[in-house]
Amino acid sequence: MENKVKNSTKFLILIMLFFCFFVCGCKNGNEKFFSVTESEKIERLSTENSEQLAKIVSPAIVGIESAKGTTASIGSGVSVKSGGYVLTNYHVVSNNGKITLYLHDGKTCEAIMIYSNPDLDLAVLKANYEIPYLTINDEDVFVGQVVFAVGTPVALQFKHTFTKGIVSATNRKINIELVNSNVNVMENLIQHDASINSGNSGGPLLNVYGEVVGINTLKITNAEGMGFAIGAKVFKNIISNL
DSSP: OHHHHHHHHHHHHHHHHHHHHHHHHHHHHHHHHHTOOOOOBOOOOSSOOHHHHHHHHGGGEEEEEEEETTEEEEEEEEEEETTTEEEEOHHHHTTOOEEEEEOTTSOEEEEEEEEEETTTTEEEEEESSOOOBOOBOOSOOOTTOEEEEEEOOSSGGGOSEEEEEEEEEEEEEEEEEOTTSOEEEEEEEEEEOSOOOTTOTTOEEEOTTSOEEEEEEEEOTTSSSOEEEEEHHHHHHHHHTO
């Protein structure tokens, strides 16, 4: 009987040690990111006002640098959930480099990737900073609807560039040829003519009320005014389930 008690005690001690090691190990790696639990929500604008929109939504939009070795990938992102959760394109951070976010006020903060989906070209980052966030609007967009693209075209010095356009088409399907000669099919894309360039990837497509209706992902390089965004219906549930 005494041996059984000793064995049971040893087993419980081992379980407790394992639990402590697991919890402490997790906290040591990502404690500074997950200690940030809240941030301010930027409310929907009540009327159409381009100047007011640009001023109000800017704190929620970030430039992104994913640096690995001597190379770096530059892109954009938008905060879409309380606690510093930033949505961007997967291809912006696919190099698994050190992620730095460039904020509207000139400050920077770090982030880690907590969700990725190469097929959808979406990734979610967790920042160690309280970044205000925007509302996701997954209602159907319509041809002719005014939209704004916000991002970091070409280089970080041009972060928080706003461009205006209209929705040119909906439910577009694009075949993307990958480096390994495979083809990735992207569906339900929003086509628009707001000017976007390399570095706009991952930045938001906004409606006139400052709500996120899409994430800019690519453009036709040999044509003018043919940009494409992933519609909010694709990623709203992903964000809700975080």
